[in-house]
Amino acid sequence: MYPKIILDLIEDLKRLPGIGEKTAERLALHLITWDNQDLNHFGNNLINLKDKIKYCQTCGLLTDHDICQICQDETRTNDQIMVVSDSKDVFSIEKTNTFHGKYHILGGLIDFSKGIEPKDLNFDQLKLRIKDNIEIIIATNSTVEGELTAQYIKSLYKDDNIIVSRLGYGLPVGADLKYADELTLIKAVENRQKY
Template identity: 40%
Template sequence: MYEGPVQDLIDELGKLPGIGPKSAQRIAFHLLSVEPPDLDRLTGALQRVRDGVQFCVECGTVSENERCRICLDPRRDQTVICVVEEPKDVQAIERTREFRGRYHVLGGALDPLSGIGPEQLRIRELLTRIGAESDGVRITEVIIATDPNTEGEATATYLVRMLRDFPGLAVTRLASGLPMGGDLEFADELTLGRALSGRRAM
């Protein structure tokens, strides 16, 4: 235990995801050794995040303005929505340069043990978006891109149940399977099974 502000800093850093006690201590002592201007830049960045970042009213991703740049881009396909759990997932899909539609960020995944039910997620907003026509454009496909874990699968199943009553709406799920450069012998049974069931013609 260190005294006063140093221990407070270590404690706060330790609350960040992926930062254990040792890492928190290392970061704290690094911050103590940097020049004041560097520390001021970090403090300024944190303040700007606190005061200037908001969530897009349409899709729910982080944005500097009321609507994010993706929702404002007229070149994006308004008929297709990709549903993700978190804003960081939007960036992961954008890096592929394969998707030209729009997004909907749920703000998490269903996890009853942690008290996260449908009411805590942006599911109602998704249903409203799909049910409403914007400038005569109707959504024709929803791609569910939740994580391939227990919570993500439960969320995907729930969404499919909610969306099946919309006439003419195609609901698809991201394929899951073997990573590029991987070996079959190291793949777990579930991943290998998904790869087999999701096979496609060559």
């Protein structure tokens, strides 16, 4: 029914999370209504994602600089490092404006069923950043994988002079941080407990 280019675009859009057949079709048909300048701008932004976005050399956050703005911010405390699964979690927590430490992005969670082991995640860089009298705040999801990763982090520092805490359970069990509302995240940060 549709020309091949539209069908191809629909298939591409369906690969995005949360986009099904009907939404992809609606988006593709909407993009046709854009003028050439808007389409070129949109296309260039997509191309630039791979060219200009990289991972912060310190924490692993998505950024367009070698060191992200959070790591460069001298007003943030260096005594707290919140460990999260991915950049989306940092962006969600930052919206709450309640945490003023630094972050560390693992790049996923331990999941043996998918072959993801600790060596596959950003633990080596975390070890380089940890020193005595620092608090590690574990902010992984309250899923099986999140809990397994949290337990692994706890085991890494059990004999060190490190405070290991976990976000408070204002978050529902099985929830992803990126889907939590701001108030829930605020309470989770405020009510974290030693882990």
